[in-house]
Amino acid sequence: MLLEIEQLHLAFVAGDEPAHILRGIDVSVAPGELVGLVGESGSGKSTTVRAALRLYGDEADITGSIRLNGTDMVNADAATQRRVRAESVALVQQDPRAALNPVRRIGDSLAERLVKVHGLRRADADARILALLTEVGLTLPERRMRQYPHELSGGMLQRVVIAAALSTDPKLILADEATSALDVTTQAEIIAMFQRQIRERGLGMLFITHDLHLAGAICDRIHVLQHGEVVETLSRPGLFDTATHPYTRTLIESAPTLARKDRS
Numbered sequence: 001m002l003l004e005i006e007q008l009h010l011a012f013v014a015g016d017e018p019a020h021i022l023r024g025i026d027v028s029v030a031p032g033e034l035v036g037l038v039g040e041s042g043s044g045k046s047t048t049v050r051a052a053l054r055l056y057g058d059e060a061d062i063t064g065s066i067r068l069n070g071t072d073m074v075n076a077d078a079a080t081q082r083r084v085r086a087e088s089v090a091l092v093q094q095d096p097r098a099a100l101n102p103v104r105r106i107g108d109s110l111a112e113r114l115v116k117v118h119g120l121r122r123a124d125a126d127a128r129i130l131a132l133l134t135e136v137g138l139t140l141p142e143r144r145m146r147q148y149p150h151e152l153s154g155g156m157l158q159r160v161v162i163a164a165a166l167s168t169d170p171k172l173i174l175a176d177e178a179t180s181a182l183d184v185t186t187q188a189e190i191i192a193m194f195q196r197q198i199r200e201r202g203l204g205m206l207f208i209t210h211d212l213h214l215a216g217a218i219c220d221r222i223h224v225l226q227h228g229e230v231v232e233t234l235s236r237p238g239l240f241d242t243a244t245h246p247y248t249r250t251l252i253e254s255a256p257t258l259a260r261k262d263r264s
C-alpha cells in the first residue's frame, strides 16, 4: 500500500477545549489506484491529508496508524517524515497561487526543487520541466517557464502546479480539490492526464472532492467522510448501488447528473 490510514483520530488542542476533528478515519491507496475522499465542506478532508503527511505540529493531537509508502509516519522522527514526503508524495491543493513563489519565474521555481532536493543538474531539471509542462497541456511551455505566476491564468497555473507535482516522480499524489476551481473542459483534461499517469506509471492517487458524482465517474473506490468519520466506503463494481448510509444516499440524490436525468 502507498497510503494506509487506520483509525486516525485528530484533535486540535490550541484552544481551551480540544476540537475533535477526525474521529476514526480508515483510508487506503494502492499503486495504480484512484481513490476518492468525498465529503461536504468542513468534514475533515484536508485535515486528513495534512495529518497523513504529518504537516501539523504540537497544535494537533494524533492517534491511530498512518503508513506512507511503508513508513510508520506516526512514530517516525521529523527527518524521516521529511524524507518520505520528498521521495514518495506530492500534494496538489486548490489554490495554485499559494503554491508558487510570486516573485520567481515559473521555470526557476520548478527547477529549484529538482536541483536542491533531488540532485539534478539545472539543464536536466529544465528539460524535465519543459516535457512535463507540455504533457499537462500548457500552451507555449518554453515561454511560460520564463513568466511569473501573475502572468498566467488560474487554470494555467494549476497545470504548472500539477507538472511540479509530477516532476519529482512521486508514487502517490494527494489531490486536494485540485481541479475544483477549473472550468469543466480543463478539469476533464487534467483528470484524463491523471488517469494516464495512474495507468502508465502505477501512480496512486487520493482524489479529494466534495463532488460525489465526479468521484463516482472516475474513482476505483470512494471513502465518504462526514463530521470527521468515514461513514461509508464504496467500491467497484456497483459503487453507488451498494450505498446504504443515509448521508451517502443524500449526496447521491442531491446532485442530479445527465445520466440520472436521462433515466427519469
Ligand SMILES: Nc1ncnc2c1ncn2[C@@H]1O[C@H](COP(=O)(O)OP(=O)(O)OP(=O)(O)O)[C@@H](O)[C@H]1O
Pocket (backbone or CB within 6 Å): 012, 019, 021, 039, 040, 041, 042, 043, 044, 045, 046, 047, 048, 059, 210
Ligand atoms: N489548524 C486548525 N485548528 C483548528 N481547527 C481547524 C484547523 N484546521 C481545520 N480545522 C477545522 O477542522 C474542520 C475540518 O476542516 P477541513 O479543512 O479538513 O475540512 P474540508 O473537508 O477540507 O473542507 P473544505 O471542503 O471546505 O475544504 C473544520 O471545522 C475546520 O474549522
Ligand SMILES: [Mg+2]
Pocket (backbone or CB within 6 Å): 045, 046, 047, 176
Ligand atoms: Mg479542504
